[in-house]
Amino acid sequence: xxxxxxxxxxxxxxxxxxxxxxxxxxxxxxxxxxxxxxxxxxxxxxxxxxxxxxxxxxxxxxxxxxxxxxxxxxxxxxxxxxxxxxxxxxxxxxxxxxxxxxxxxxxxxxxx
Amino acid sequence: xxxxxxxxxxxxxxxxxxxxxxxxxxxxxxxxxxxxxxxxxxxxxxxxxxxxxxxxxxxxxxxxxxxxxxxxxxxxxxxxxxxxxxxxxxxxxxxxxxxxxxxxxxxxxxxxxxx
Numbered sequence: 001x002x003x004x005x006x007x008x009x010x011x012x013x014x015x016x017x018x019x020x021x022x023x024x025x026x027x028x029x030x031x032x033x034x035x036x037x038x039x040x041x042x043x044x045x046x047x048x049x050x051x052x053x054x055x056x057x058x059x060x061x062x063x064x065x066x067x068x069x070x071x072x073x074x075x076x077x078x079x080x081x082x083x084x085x086x087x088x089x090x091x092x093x094x095x096x097x098x099x100x101x102x103x104x105x106x107x108x109x110x111x112x
Numbered sequence: 113x114x115x116x117x118x119x120x121x122x123x124x125x126x127x128x129x130x131x132x133x134x135x136x137x138x139x140x141x142x143x144x145x146x147x148x149x150x151x152x153x154x155x156x157x158x159x160x161x162x163x164x165x166x167x168x169x170x171x172x173x174x175x176x177x178x179x180x181x182x183x184x185x186x187x188x189x190x191x192x193x194x195x196x197x198x199x200x201x202x203x204x205x206x207x208x209x210x211x212x213x214x215x216x217x218x219x220x221x222x223x224x225x226x227x
């Protein structure tokens with residue numbers, strides 16, 4: 001069965017520092033992979049997606065993620081954190097049947 | 113273009129009651145999915161409807177049901193509410209087809225509290 005694991009339920013970084021949120025997937029065939037962001041009291045918003053084209057995917061708000069098949073990973077990064085990046089981030093996997101499976105989420109806190 | 117709308121935004125019900133939540137997808141989107149979000153279980157897939165037919169279903173009891181109308185609007189119903197049903201219920205719509213796989217657009221959710 002497909003699944004995703006997000007390492008670290010809480011991550012804190014200083015404003016201006018690198019953001020790195022980890023996601024590993026479990027699938028025998030490379031799936032489609034996604035990162036979503038959820039701000040307080042809101043629904044989820046798609047940040048970026050990997051669909052077997054370029055392995056380095058650029059998304060909105062300066063985020064990007066790199067698909068590494070050998071490591072079964074799809075980590076999310078941003079070179080310089082901004083206060084507005086504080087939110088919960090979800091990695092998700094989709095394979096075949098259009099049913100998204102989400103990770104448990106990582107709450108990102110930005111330290112001024 | 114208007115986003116996904118969900119009504120009501122907040123709801124308080126008593127154990128044993130039933131509840132109906134509504135979701136209006138983005139115009140032109142024919143797929144609607146429902147998710148339950150709780151602190152303990154995270155985001156869990158309930159079901160997906162496409163052109164009025166249930167296309168996928170998660171592992172939830174039969175008390176959870178849904179339907180989709182010809183205009184793509186969707187409702188989900190929970191009967192005989194339990195305390196554990198307290199959650200944020202999220203609806204997402206999507207355009208299916210090449211290049212759009214997995215691009216789901218979420219509504220703000222309905223916060224259901226069962227007392």
